[in-house]
Amino acid sequence: MNPEFVVTALSVHLPNVLRWAGGVARLLRQHNVTLDGKGTGSAGTDALTLADLSLQELIVAALRDTDPIFRHCRIDAEETTGDLAAFPEDAELTIGLDPIDGTRKYRDHAGNGYSVMLHLRSKEAVLYSLVFIPEFGPHGWWVEASGDRIVSGPDDPSRPVVDVLRSLAPIDAASRPDSQSIYVIGFQHRDAEAVRRVTAAGLHGVSPDDLSGCFYELIARGELDGALIHSPNVYDFPVTSHLCRILGGDAVWTRTGEPISFQETWLDDKASMRRLSGIVACSANLATLQKLVDLAKDWHPHRYHDGDEL
Secondary structure (H helix, E strand, O other), X not given: OOHHHHHHHHHHHHHHHHHHHHHHHHHHOOOOOEOOOOOOOOHHHHOOEHHHHHHHHHHHHHHHHHOHHHHHOEEEEOOOOOOHHHOOOOOOOEEEEEEEEOHHHHHOOOOOOOEEEEEEEOOOOEEEEEEEEOOOOOOOXXXXXXOOEEEEEEOOOOOOXXXXXXXXXXXXXXXXXOOOEEEEEOOHHHHHHHHXXXXXXXXXXXXXXXXXXXXXXXXXXXXXXXXXXXXXXXXXXXXXHHHHHHOOOEEEEOOOOOEOOOOOEEEEOOXXXXXXXXXXXXXXXXXXXXXXXXXXXXXXXXOOOOOXXX
16 A cells, blocks of 8 residues: 555545544533543543544544545554544554543643544654644644654634645744753653653653643744653654654664664553553754663663662
8 A cells, every 4th residue: 555645545534633633622621521431540641522532533534434545454542532543553554643632731730731643653753743732822832843844833713724734834943942941751750860861861851741732743843842751652652752853853762772663562561552562752853862761771661670770
């Protein structure tokens, strides 16, 4: 199957769906939609709402029904809802879904940075990313990445969404600000120490609680340069790696400095998530990326290890 055909189909059909899903998310946020279901002990990972389940049901149904080409892709979905059985478990291409990225802040009404997102990837690389931020700007905000092009800009519901995306000017990597800010997450109770060490290395570590806005829009704009993540999941992190690579950087394993692939993963039973193994650094700046590799190359490879050492 030609990946370009799938990219084209996603770019035509799914922006409408994510716009609709964003409207549902805004509506549901007015109510108490909190659910139990995850038990890692991490507040960010364990947050789950009816919106996560409802939006995934909608997006999976759209993938099933809008174009038969999608049924030749496997689905990596963070939640369990939707007709996932309609898609093969093994395929060359994978569509990854995160119906609500930033569920804890969504649930707790802590800012407007949550997003609805999907991506298409092969075993080696991300080919297409689409992020809708429902409550950023008057009518929501888009980040889309394909080929060597990233666009980021406001939605306009008075116009067809495909026209909105086509009218957005591409990000110019050469004129994008050279930020030293690095998002640090996934180290459990050691997050604060990891942030401190990133800052001590001459960068600016940013914790999840200190992140203001949507991570992907901040990367596109240049307010964030990248991230240092322990065992990133396969639902949202691939979009980060995609943006950094288009901007001239990369995403690598800190233990080796080698570019990541999506073949080395493990199932986190505590969080019911599939994750990449070990610590991953990503940055739009290759010099910054090397600093992160040098810093974290000997840190503990297991996400849930006992003890306070990194």
